[in-house]
Amino acid sequence: MQTYNFLIVGDECTGKTSLIRRMSDGTFIKTYQPTRSWDFTPLTFNTNNGLITMNFFEQNECLLNYQMPIIHGVIILFDLTDKYSYRSVPTWYQRCKVYTNNIVLCGNKCDIPDRKVKARNIHFHRKYNINYFDVSARSNYNFEKPYLVLLKNLLGENTTFEEKIVEIEIALCAERPKGVPEVNTENFFLEHASQFKLHFLKNLR
Numbered sequence: 001m002q003t004y005n006f007l008i009v010g011d012e013c014t015g016k017t018s019l020i021r022r023m024s025d026g027t028f029i030k031t032y033q034p035t036r037s038w039d040f041t042p043l044t045f046n047t048n049n050g051l052i053t054m055n056f057f058e059q060n061e062c063l064l065n066y067q068m069p070i071i072h073g074v075i076i077l078f079d080l081t082d083k084y085s086y087r088s089v090p091t092w093y094q095r096c097k098v099y100t101n102n103i104v105l106c107g108n109k110c111d112i113p114d115r116k117v118k119a120r121n122i123h124f125h126r127k128y129n130i131n132y133f134d135v136s137a138r139s140n141y142n143f144e145k146p147y148l149v150l151l152k153n154l155l156g157e158n159t160t161f162e163e164k165i166v167e168i169e170i171a172l173c174a175e176r177p178k179g180v181p182e183v184n185t186e187n188f189f190l191e192h193a194s195q196f197k198l199h200f201l202k203n204l205r
């Protein structure tokens with residue numbers, strides 16, 4: 001299995017832990033618990049290049065002074081409901097580009113209707129030619145996209161997640177992931193695809 005190290009950075013409360021946790025165990029926690037310890041979460045993906053583990057280290061202002069491993073990619077996260085967090089993006093970019101050019105920008109919490117950073121005002125990524133996505137750790141919107149882009153930049157544009165695994169999982173899964181109702185529509189698959197994949201991967205181990 002190939003293993004790479006990644007950073008997720010951004011101002012406090014932008015949703016870094018939530019985005020990683022969503023991918024890690026499929027849960028979303030409404031209560032804010034600030035991250036104050038330097039740690040990483042391993043995320044394993046089944047791709048057309050085989051099983052790949054992305055170790056995600058979270059960094060915020062309180063966690064700047066830690067020894068970095070080799071970093072293969074970075075997600076810079078800001079909060080679409082907090083203009084200040086978007087204004088911090090250039091600072092985060094400067095801090096991260098010393099590690100790698102493989103950087104993706106995401107605006108989180110797009111599920112909240114009262115958005116403060118409008119799409120027309122998000123232009124930082126164009127200046128540096130990096131990808132940008134609106135995401136939501138809460139509703140799952142686009143939440144796989146930054147991971148896939150980082151892997152494509154690292155391993156090649158033809159890299160994909162193995163979609164078939166979603167169907168295989170349905171057949172093999174004895175127990176549905178927590179909170180997942182017994183329905184089977186296309187939208188439902190799209191929304192919960194990662195949970196099924198992860199559940200399947202856990203069964204494989």
Ligand SMILES: Nc1nc2c(ncn2[C@@H]2O[C@H](COP(=O)(O)OP(=O)(O)OP(=O)(O)O)[C@@H](O)[C@H]2O)c(=O)[nH]1
Pocket residue numbers: 010011012013014015016017018019029030031032033034035036059060108109110111112135136137138139
């Ligand atoms: N509505 C909504 N709330 C979110 C979303 N993502 C995170 N939150 C909430 O935002 C708050 C902060 O989330 P965290 O994931 O702890 O933020 P963080 O960036 O890790 O914060 P620090 O560890 O302090 O740097 C929590 O109350 C989350 O429930 C989202 O996509 N939508």
Ligand SMILES: [Mg+2]
Pocket residue numbers: 016017018033034035058
């Ligand atoms: Mg955190």
